[in-house]
Amino acid sequence: METIRVIIIDEQPLFREGVRATLERMGDCTIVGESTDAADVLEIARTGNPDVALIDAGLTSSDPLEIARQARHIAPRMAIIILTPSEDEERLFQSIKVGAAAYCSRNITADELMDAVRRVSHGEYLIRDDVLSKPQLASRVLKSFREMTVEEEEGETKDPYSPLSSREVEILDYIARGNSNKEIAKSLKISDQTVKNHITSILKKLSVNDRTAAVVHALRHGWIKMHEEEREQR
Structure with missing residues (x-):
């Protein structure tokens, strides 16, 4: 059984403790690092061979989306799950642009979190469902994607x-x-x-x-x- 290696990036100690306990219940998941410092996170991404990173969208000490972008540059096969305190289409759009695989509410249940971690670690892209349920956002994503393909x-x-x-x-x-x-x-x-x-x-x-x-x-x-x-x- 392959182990899923996870980084937790969240400022609330109690929430981190709950996430850690939940993931450790999976039996095939190990926490390779916890931090809110951008430099620490990138070092863990570089040395910890992570499969998944859980990133709090409400970080105040660092820019969570910039952390996601830089971490994926260092560890391109690592899947990013953005945990958000509230529904926010702009934040969802920006999460898509940095390559997040899932965009979940911090009210997510333990079973839902375990399922999301396991699925993104296997290469699934859960964020697509959020996009398709919001026609205006889907149109915006498509427009942005088209612009990225325009010749210089x-x-x-x-x-x-x-x-x-x-x-x-x-x-x-x-x-x-x-x-x-x-x-x-x-x-x-x-x-x-x-x-x-x-x-x-x-x-x-x-x-x-x-x-x-x-x-x-x-x-x-x-x-x-x-x-x-x-x-x-x-």
Whole structure:
């Protein structure tokens, strides 16, 4: 049984204690660090080989989204769960931009927290459900995603030569459609682990840190296309 390695970044000692106790009940989870200091968190991300980071969106000592962004740059396969004190579409939008995998209320139950940690550690992207339930936010995310794919210079020539295999391009296309690893595995009739292996290979070949950056890179080079109509129908 693989151990899920977790960082807890929260200013309230009692809340941290509750989160730690909850995750330790899972049996396959270990806490590799707790801190609210940005430098400490990044050092843990660098040395602790974390799978998941739980980050309090209400941090006052540091910028939680900047911590998330820098931590994922250091540990690109680490999944981020943003814990928020209240529903806030702007904070959700910014969480998406830094690559968070889940956006949960601090009122989350113990069972819900354990489920979220386990699922994001397996490569699932839970934040998509929050986006799809808010049409205006979904439109904003789509617009931002489109802007990220605009060429730096108008008329720049696309590069038809991809370092990716046909299967890797196919997987990137599924990611661009908003599919989770499990959904991709089901559609392609392969295992979740095979999908994760392909994504790791994609990130390495493209020298990028996360799925979104890989999709943007592929879009810019014309290897896949933006599925605008399908996204807007959701």
